[in-house]
Amino acid sequence: MTTAPVSTTGSYIAAIxxxxxxxxxxxxxxxxxxxxxxxxxxxxxxxxxGWVEHDAAEIWTRVQSVVRGxxxxxxxxxxxIRAIGITNQRETTVLWDKNTGEPVHNALVWQxxxxxxxxxxxxxxxxxxxxxxxxxxxxxxxxxxxxxxxLLDNVEGLRERAEAGDILFGTMDTWVIWNLTGGVDGGHHIxxxxxxxxxxxxxLATLEWDEKIAESMxxxxxxxxxxxxxxxxxxxxxxxxxxxxxxxxxxxQQAALFGQTCFDEGEAKSTYGTGTFLLLNTGEKIVNSYHGxxxxxxxxxxxxxxxxxxxxxxxxxxxxxxxxxxxxxxISTAAxxxxxxxxxxxxxxxYFVPAFSGxxxxxxxxxxxxxxxxxxxxxxxxxxxxxxxxxTAWQTREVxxxxxxxxxxxxxxxxxxxxxxxxxxxxxxxxxxxxxxxxRPYVAETTALGAAYAAGLAVGFWPDxxxxxxxxxxxxxxxxxxxxxxxxxxxxxxxxxVERTMGWVEEEEQS
Numbered sequence: 001m002t003t004a005p006v007s008t009t010g011s012y013i014a015a016i017x018x019x020x021x022x023x024x025x026x027x028x029x030x031x032x033x034x035x036x037x038x039x040x041x042x043x044x045x046x047x048x049x050g051w052v053e054h055d056a057a058e059i060w061t062r063v064q065s066v067v068r069g070x071x072x073x074x075x076x077x078x079x080x081i082r083a084i085g086i087t088n089q090r091e092t093t094v095l096w097d098k099n100t101g102e103p104v105h106n107a108l109v110w111q112x113x114x115x116x117x118x119x120x121x122x123x124x125x126x127x128x129x130x131x132x133x134x135x136x137x138x139x140x141x142x143x144x145x146x147x148x149x150x151l152l153d154n155v156e157g158l159r160e161r162a163e164a165g166d167i168l169f170g171t172m173d174t175w176v177i178w179n180l181t182g183g184v185d186g187g188h189h190i191x192x193x194x195x196x197x198x199x200x201x202x203x204l205a206t207l208e209w210d211e212k213i214a215e216s217m218x219x220x221x222x223x224x225x226x227x228x229x230x231x232x233x234x235x236x237x238x239x240x241x242x243x244x245x246x247x248x249x250x251x252x253q254q255a256a257l258f259g260q261t262c263f264d265e266g267e268a269k270s271t272y273g274t275g276t277f278l279l280l281n282t283g284e285k286i287v288n289s290y291h292g293x294x295x296x297x298x299x300x301x302x303x304x305x306x307x308x309x310x311x312x313x314x315x316x317x318x319x320x321x322x323x324x325x326x327x328x329x330x331i332s333t334a335a336x337x338x339x340x341x342x343x344x345x346x347x348x349x350x351y352f353v354p355a356f357s358g359x360x361x362x363x364x365x366x367x368x369x370x371x372x373x374x375x376x377x378x379x380x381x382x383x384x385x386x387x388x389x390x391x392t393a394w395q396t397r398e399v400x401x402x403x404x405x406x407x408x409x410x411x412x413x414x415x416x417x418x419x420x421x422x423x424x425x426x427x428x429x430x431x432x433x434x435x436x437x438x439x440r441p442y443v444a445e446t447t448a449l450g451a452a453y454a455a456g457l458a459v460g461f462w463p464d465x466x467x468x469x470x471x472x473x474x475x476x477x478x479x480x481x482x483x484x485x486x487x488x489x490x491x492x493x494x495x496x497x498v499e500r501t502m503g504w505v506e507e508e509e510q511s
Contacts, residue, residue, distance in 0.1 A: 011029070014081045015027075017255075020110070025037070026445055036070045038070040044109075053107060054106060060179050078237075083248075084247065085456075087249070087450065088173040089172055095168070112141065114150060115147055115150050119139045119140060128140070134203045134205075137198075137295075137296075143198060169219075170191065173195050177190060182235075194249075194251040194255075201217065205286065207300075233247045245455075250451055253271055254297070255447045259445075259452075268414055269415040270396060270417075274316075274317070276317040279309045284307065287406055292364055293312050293399070293402050293403060299454065311361075314399065315358070323356075337388065340381060340385040341385040347383050348383030348387075350373070350384060350387045353501050356369070362402040363498075367504060367505045367506075368503075368505075390490075417441065417444050439476070441473060
């Protein structure tokens, strides 16, 4: 870590990255390089199979702690920070009492599937696409709107309190910003267009809450935050960063798109974390998907026109490696999977489809469950490790295929980021199955960087997008090595394994 030079007034941007498993604060210099990082994990709460919760109060405590930690590590004070950007796990839903600041229930995490039956009920005779034209999203347990409805229906007295105007809803950006700007003492209740586009309550064309949909979903408008752009000053911080402008909010995947400087139509990035998310910039066009992708807001800078994106969400990638480590004990650290997979030449005929909570893009099948197919006595843990890595590559391929069908844009290269990109075997594998180069940037923390970039633009720290583009440097590139016949044969087997996951959960089990 570098220490700060002598004259540093407002020479840095801080990004708070509130993620699924941890919260981080990263401080960036003007060249987009990292000056300091502090990170803390929070608890994952599993009350029942398929239910995933977080304690929002614990998360806010962790956020404050990492802000202090990053400032200390960098040897900086609040006066050195020009602006703060926020990026966050999306869809995770928290409701809290605006008078006490206390959450009324644990936050329902994006992975949580308890709203499956409710989503089927909301689909009525139309099905998953009931609100897709307006929102770009299929009715699925992933999104925040149905989660709000579940909490209002299941926490005693909550609907009455909400209708009386005492309850606020937010995804984690909203919760952090409300607390960061004062909480019960005048905290700003806002969200940005990217996070709002994940609630299934915002109209993509107007960028406003859709009153009809909110009514159909049973969500009172009084609980919803004000929708703002992704890069503008929302207010100023209190506490350790007192007086510093809070100047951006972007859902984590959109922040990574921004941090990867995918500002032109047709540019794409993929973030490999707990799950994996591919976003393709579609410019100012709202591209409706007919192949299982989501239409979402990519970002909006101030009062400029919004930039839209197609997104393919894969539920389980990095978390499959964690599962191999924590539940099966086959490896003791995530990094070991590459070493283990390299002990064999191929997957030994085994294919692992990790539909632990159903399949996301391009299928959206909540009745699917994970399978390992093609097992014989020949298969070793090395083959399984390789099959685990290949699962991420093949799922990426399925999403890229869907994007090409929807947008007509041929992928020329894929910019990648996230924790799994340190796995060279996986990156080579992805280049092989996509038959396209895979590029990793010098600064791999593109989610936090995107939030920092947006905040910096909002306060004039960086003048324009071209300056940000000039900061992007490639650290590594993988080019395809697999021959076409092998690629086609293996893909066919993968698709066969995917078929085996479907229809596992009967409808009565889901309700």
